[in-house]
Amino acid sequence: MAGRPTGGVSGVITAKHELDGGRTTMGTHPGRRRIGLAAVMAVLITTAAAVAGIGTAAAQTDIHLCALPGSASIDDPANPGTSLTIPFYGFVDVTTSMPATGDPCAGAVPRFGDPTPVRMVEGQTYTVHLHNRTDALGGGFPVNLLVAGLSGEPDLVGVAPGGDGTYTITAATPGTHMFESDLDPHHVPLGLHGVIVVDPATPGTATGAANSAYDLERVLVFHEVDPALNTAADPFAFPMTDWAPTLYLINGQTRTSAYEIPPIAAVPGDRVLVRYVNAAPSNSSIATLGLRQTVVNFDGEIYDGSGPVGEQPLDVSNVFLTSGQTADVVIEVQGAYGDRFPIYNRNLRTSATGDNGEQLVMIEVGVGGGLNGDVYFSLADATRTFRDAGPTGPGDHVSLSNEDVGVWTGTYLDKYFDGTLHGIPGAADIDAVWHDPATGDLYLSFRADLATPTDPRWAGVTKATIDESDVVHWDAAADTFDIYVDHTSIGLNGSNAHDINGLQVDPATGVVTFTTNGSYLIPWKTGSATLIGARNEDISRWVPDDPTLPNGTGHVEVVADFSDFDMVSFNDNTGTPNTTPGNLDGISTTPLDIFFTTTSTHSWGPNETYLAGWPTANANGYVLTDRDDIIGCRGFTPAAPGTLTDSCLAFAFELDFDTLHHNGVVGNVDGLSVG
Structure with missing residues (x-):
């Protein structure tokens, strides 16, 4: 589409609050009383x-x-x-x-x-x-x-x-x-x-x-x-x-x-x-x-x-x-x-x-609010090229690598954070991500240990190597990095089993909700001899004693056990379900829902309630979800006192990233943040 080449120079306008009475048909009163507000705060940024x-x-x-x-x-x-x-x-x-x-x-x-x-x-x-x-x-x-x-x-x-x-x-x-x-x-x-x-x-x-x-x-x-x-x-x-x-x-x-x-x-x-x-x-x-x-x-x-x-x-x-x-x-x-x-x-x-x-x-x-808000995510695989116009057509393409963070708005897909431009090598792989809607900041964890980049923006990270169980904070406004929680504060030992692969942060309380790549057995509280354990189908959280010092002392809680649900990992080689519980990867929670991805294909049984749009059984009778699907546990209810079973009112098939990829194969969505 050709435009008309004509001249022109830049203009400078100082805008003022000026309401056009001819356009405001529902009532315009330039002299009305304004609401008195004390101070400008950080506000919700949704995209x-x-x-x-x-x-x-x-x-x-x-x-x-x-x-x-x-x-x-x-x-x-x-x-x-x-x-x-x-x-x-x-x-x-x-x-x-x-x-x-x-x-x-x-x-x-x-x-x-x-x-x-x-x-x-x-x-x-x-x-x-x-x-x-x-x-x-x-x-x-x-x-x-x-x-x-x-x-x-x-x-x-x-x-x-x-x-x-x-x-x-x-x-x-x-x-x-x-x-x-x-x-x-x-x-x-x-x-x-x-x-x-x-x-x-x-x-x-x-x-x-x-x-x-x-x-x-x-x-x-x-x-x-x-x-x-x-x-x-x-x-x-x-x-x-x-x-x-x-x-x-x-x-x-x-x-x-x-x-x-x-x-x-x-x-x-x-x-x-x-x-x-x-x-x-x-x-x-x-x-x-x-x-x-x-x-x-x-x-x-x-x-x-x-x-x-x-x-x-x-x-x-x-x-x-x-x-x-x-x-x-x-x-x-x-x-x-x-x-x-x-x-x-x-x-x-x-x-x-x-x-x-x-x-x-x-x-x-619906049961729970569903995917209200933007979906921020990272990939475990090599570069993938997405179409940003959704499933109705190819639109414009966006390429994401595993050191990037993408965002799906419900209308289009875009790159939110470019890891290469911030000194992160692709081999590091952003494994877990959480986006703060109030500030635009990101909280990240990596699949493998990362030598701290020499870029000046990383000067706030004082350790030579960032462990795969550490939580890194990116300040979007300042474009700088720091360690939000060191894995040693939580009690994780930095092994691959203790790798944080799902993450959510509450900056107001310092609470970090997380999943791990394998099982852990660590002190339930800083300095305690009493141990607490969880596996890769569980969701845990770190609660600091002082909300302003998330990297200080605190305790660990297990908040959800997904072995309570009728989902097991699936053996793609044999084409049959395993007997082991499903394993979680990316997570994002609301007061009503838990959204998650899994590290592999999963098989779902008949003992849960599924909302409209849930996948149908394949030729062998198995209902499967893939590792690039976002699943919603709508209406999550933790185990009541005296019981051992968590429950969901219903499970929902929230988003299949394959439908956004130009050739229909995404791989593993391993970092997830909704909102």
Whole structure:
């Protein structure tokens, strides 16, 4: 797709909080009382691309956006199960992924209809660096940055192709904002739009007000495509008076009989924050069936009940958005397991007959919350190349090696952490990983001992060799490493059997939940002669005496025994199950669920409850899951006092990584972190 090469220089804008009364149809009061918030804190960062260093309210933080050409694969509503290839231009947040030197956009790949928000903190000022690489495939054209509700004077010149510009934005008020390039009417229909979320200082809320508290968050970008524009030899010669969309999308995909936009999995009582962004030129009326939605923010205006009548929280069944508008709604989930509630554009535009081409996503009520949030993972095998557009088409490819950390958002797959760029040799193999959603930090353990890299970023690691049972902390904001817990503190001896191969960390308490490659028998408490043991089908945790000193004294507990479940390892050579219990690899837990991978193929028996989508028996009658499958123990209940048996309400087949790999063979997903 060729762009129009024209001139232009970078523009500089100092943004101010300026609400456009002509766009805010649900009530705009620039002089209203703002919520009083004490101080800016670290906030929940839910996606790989959004992580940035967060300082105080007075600090200025840099964000880097690249404008690039891309290609999307969309399930064809007219021929479900086959793919349409749609060229487009898009923005990519490379703040945490750009190389240390050279072009900041090197290796960046835009995502069509990307719902991944650029996260900001209320009251903080940001310098946004816009890198225009629309000329990456030839041609190119100027682009600018307009943020609805945050930008001040418009930039009428933009950044020239191949050039770089800066914009200063103050995140004045919590809420969701659409950003775009608006120099030409072709820009937004071609995909040059994105999402900024301004978080309040109060974590777990959309606005800082109690009525905006939430358990789960989802961003839904509604947009439309006329393939005739996107596939034109020169899209800028395409007359926009002829623009007639035939594809109606949410987050770059449309619901067809062969493809369902990833649902929102929840349990009764969950408060789901859904951030609607209307990036389409037409109006959208976004409705729910069976559930009500409470509007807590509209176009950056807080509806907390403290302001004028027009700013009271709105309990509605549908939200009307004109082009470019946003709304944050809280949906309280009710119903029973198996219930499904749609969120859809009630204008009922479809791309073909029947139910094909719908802008519709489901809220699914299940046992436990399922894979809500991004999935961070590492591989045990050599380099694997994934398609990032999901199972409906090849899309753009992402290569991951076993020293990297990948992320699956439910919509696309990307590289979150490049081990090679951080001095980690591939032979080290990141064996266990946990991602802190509040900071973007990673906690890592390796499959083999690692000579501490000489890179200055590793200066905080004072030992010459990192043991395979140590837990290493990567500070995402500072880009530095340190030892979080030395294996000797826990009591592990550093042998292969004591290798930590599954990991979860609670930075607030210092608790480290882990699995090991084999059996251990160690003091249950620092300095104690009493021993505690576990095997590779068990989940243990290290509890420090002082939460601020996770590498100090403490004790070990066994929190789950998976030999209680009807799962055994499977002998691939003989094609029959073994008699040994299943062995765990990567783990990630929530208050309701345990998600896990296994170190080998496993066979499952009839004595458990399995949710819809569970694998069927093979020709020999065995139900098998592979070592690249994520399994969910939904509704985990530990053994009650006086009993010996843990239980799960049901097991769920959460994700098969084979479906994301370009040739269908991934190998072993050994590190796992959900959220």
